[in-house]
Each structure stands twice: as structure tokens, then as C-alpha cells.
Amino acid sequence: MDNLSIEASKRLLSGHVNSMYEESDVDDVFYGYRSPRSKCSADQLAEMIKSFCVEVEREISELEGYSKLPNIDFVMTSKLARSIKARSILIGAKNVRGSCVYVIEACLVSDEETLSYAVVGLHNVFKRTKTHFETYLEMWNRIVEKEKQLAEAKK
Numbered sequence: 543m544d545n546l547s548i549e550a551s552k553r554l555l556s557g558h559v560n561s562m563y564e565e566s567d568v569d570d571v572f573y574g575y576r577s578p579r580s581k582c583s584a585d586q587l588a589e590m591i592k593s594f595c596v597e598v599e600r601e602i603s604e605l606e607g608y609s610k611l612p613n614i615d616f617v618m619t620s621k622l623a624r625s626i627k628a629r630s631i632l633i634g635a636k637n638v639r640g641s642c643v644y645v646i647e648a649c650l651v652s653d654e655e656t657l658s659y660a661v662v663g664l665h666n667v668f669k670r671t672k673t674h675f676e677t678y679l680e681m682w683n684r685i686v687e688k689e690k691q692l693a694e695a696k697k
Contacts, residue, residue, distance in 0.1 A: 551688060552685060554681065558674075559678065567674050568634045570634065571631070571632070571633065575587045575634070591679060594630075594635065595672050595676070598629055598630075598672075599672070601625055602626065602661075602668055605645065606661055609654075616649040623646045624646060626664070641667045644656075644663060
């Protein structure tokens with residue numbers, strides 16, 4: 543284990559983030575958290591990602607439940623979609639944020655069929671973004687572990 547393998551791993555991680563950006567999974571907000579000038583540490587970003595994934599998954603599950611009720615509560619459904627959108631803005635999850643707009647619009651016009659499709663779309667976009675975030679965390683954790691091993695070897 544040496545500095546070269548750590549640097550190579552960091553380049554792979556940067557490539558993964560660039561891919562996420564190019565696919566619009568993340569935006570400049572997420573990039574800002576990774577900036578050396580950011581006041582957000584890597585550990586804080588990891589916790590933000592984990593929290594985002596857990597909370598949004600829970601809220602999408604609730605959304606799916608509401609959208610299948612015989613008498614949909616469009617106000618409550620819209621509130622959930624707005625909450626997911628707000629979480630997405632905070633972490634920079636661009637595609638998830640965009641998918642929330644379709645759910646909110648369907649709620650505003652009380653269109654059950656469009657809402658159903660929009661919730662499915664949001665779920666699918668979130669799954670992809672979550673997978674990319676999980677890959678990011680796995681790669682970051684490997685780098686941290688390699689750095690710890692290198693520091694131990696130097697002692």
C-alpha cells in the first residue's frame with residue numbers, strides 16, 4: 543500500500559463524481575461540498591449522503607402508499623414531494639429534485655394517473671442516484687482505510 547494507490551483511488555473517485563455530474567445525478571451543490579474550500583468535511587458529506595438516502599427512501603415509500611389510496615390526499619402527497627425536493631436541493635441530487643417537480647405538478651392538478659407515473663419515475667431516479675451515492679461512499683471508505691493502513695505502516 544503506497545501513496546500512488548491512494549492517489550489512483552482518489553482519481554477513480556473523482557471520475558465517479560464526474561460521471562454522476564455528467565448524468566445529472568448531482569449538481570454544483572454536491573461539487574461544492576467536495577471542494578477543498580468547503581467547510582463540509584468528507585465525514586460530514588458521508589453522513590449527509592447516508593441521511594439523504596434513508597430519509598428519501600422512507601418518504602418515497604410513503605408517497606407510493608398515498609398514491610395508491612382510493613381517495614388520494616394530494617396536499618399530503620405534495621408535502622412529501624416538496625420535502626424530498628428540499629432534501630435533494632441541499633445535497634445537490636439534481637435528477638431526484640427534477641422528478642419531484644412532476645409529482646408536485648400532478649398533485650396541483652389532482653391528476654391520479656399522472657401522479658402514479660410520476661411517483662414511479664421518482665422512485666426509479668432515486669434508486670439510480672442512491673446506487674451512485676453508495677458507490678461513492680464505498681470508494682471513499684476504501685480510500686480512508688488505505689490511508690489508515692499507510693499511516694500505521696509508517697509508525
